[in-house]
Amino acid sequence: MSRPNKREVGALSDALARFLIGGIVVSAFAIFGGLFKPVSFAGLFGAAPSVALATLALAISKQGKAFAATECRSMMAGAAGLCLYSILVSQILSRFRLSALMGTLSALPLWFLTAFGLWRIFLR
Amino acid sequence: MTIKADTSGLKQTKWHEYALRFIAGGATTLIAGQIAKKWGPGIGGLFLAFPAIFPASATLIEKHERQRKQKKGLHGEERGTDAAAIDAVGTAMGSVGLIGFAGVCWLLVPRYAAPLALGGAAFAWLVVSFTIWAIRQWRRRFTLSR
Numbered sequence: 001m002s003r004p005n006k007r008e009v010g011a012l013s014d015a016l017a018r019f020l021i022g023g024i025v026v027s028a029f030a031i032f033g034g035l036f037k038p039v040s041f042a043g044l045f046g047a048a049p050s051v052a053l054a055t056l057a058l059a060i061s062k063q064g065k066a067f068a069a070t071e072c073r074s075m076m077a078g079a080a081g082l083c084l085y086s087i088l089v090s091q092i093l094s095r096f097r098l099s100a101l102m103g104t105l106s107a108l109p110l111w112f113l114t115a116f117g118l119w120r121i122f123l124r
Numbered sequence: 125m126t127i128k129a130d131t132s133g134l135k136q137t138k139w140h141e142y143a144l145r146f147i148a149g150g151a152t153t154l155i156a157g158q159i160a161k162k163w164g165p166g167i168g169g170l171f172l173a174f175p176a177i178f179p180a181s182a183t184l185i186e187k188h189e190r191q192r193k194q195k196k197g198l199h200g201e202e203r204g205t206d207a208a209a210i211d212a213v214g215t216a217m218g219s220v221g222l223i224g225f226a227g228v229c230w231l232l233v234p235r236y237a238a239p240l241a242l243g244g245a246a247f248a249w250l251v252v253s254f255t256i257w258a259i260r261q262w263r264r265r266f267t268l269s270r
Contacts, residue, residue, distance in 0.1 A: 019151070022153020026150070026177055034133045034134055035130065037128045039207050040210050043210065043211040043213060043218065045218065049222060049225045049246060049249050050177075051149065052172040052229075053242055055172055056172070056242060069233045069234050071169035072230035072245075076230070078173030078174060079225070081170075082174075082219040083220055086215040086219055089212040100205065101182075104179035104212075108175070123166065
């Protein structure tokens with residue numbers, strides 16, 4: 001068996017760093033959000049920029065500011081998708097009384113439609 | 125309604141539920157990075173606001189609320205679903221803040237050092253999200269008092 005070369009080791013350590021940093025930041029926001037009452041306020045943390053902070057910090061250091069800025073611009077479309085998705089989930093749960101897992105998974109196509117639609121129309 | 129810090133939710137959370145969030149968060153960050161590498165930052169950026177952790181969080185909120193009611197001898201199914209629905213409303217308000225985060229980040233990242241740009245954008249998220257939440261609370265109180 002051949003030994004992995006420097007490039008493969010670099011890619012693996014980069015992936016591991018992304019996984020660990022992402023996991024830590026997302027967990028920290030989730031724990032922080034779980035501290036608060038009422039539920040609607042705690043829910044704000046469901047849209048905390050946890051994945052974005054971890055990813056953008058790494059993108060700025062590895063790929064440069066222009067790359068990260070382009071990601072931020074597209075993220076606006078993704079966040080608009082998240083807004084409509086969350087409203088749909090709330091409506092599905094309160095009107096159709098589905099389980100949270102079923103409600104959140106069944107609304108996912110709306111996120112893809114909104115995010116990619118806005119990106120294609122305004123940002124491409 | 126005033127904001128209160130309550131640690132009972134943390135005590136209710138089991139270690140495997142923390143692990144689930146850690147793995148979901150780590151995997152999302154990893155996948156978002158891989159998508160940006162393969163298809164470019166335009167597509168990769170969309171996934172910085174992908175609701176990957178939301179299904180797991182909503183399921184935990186539903187479960188915890190149901191268990192809390194069942195401890196009091198109530199059924200708890202309805203309240204669990206209601207709590208998850210209210211949490212989703214909060215997430216919708218937070219995602220308007222996330223649009224603000226992305227916009228501020230887009231403006232600041234090319235001009236300033238990373239900690240300042242990301243810190244400023246995170247502050248913008250907090251201000252926008254909290255303001256929308258406070259306006260909604262004020263409107264609800266105003267409507268109920270009429």
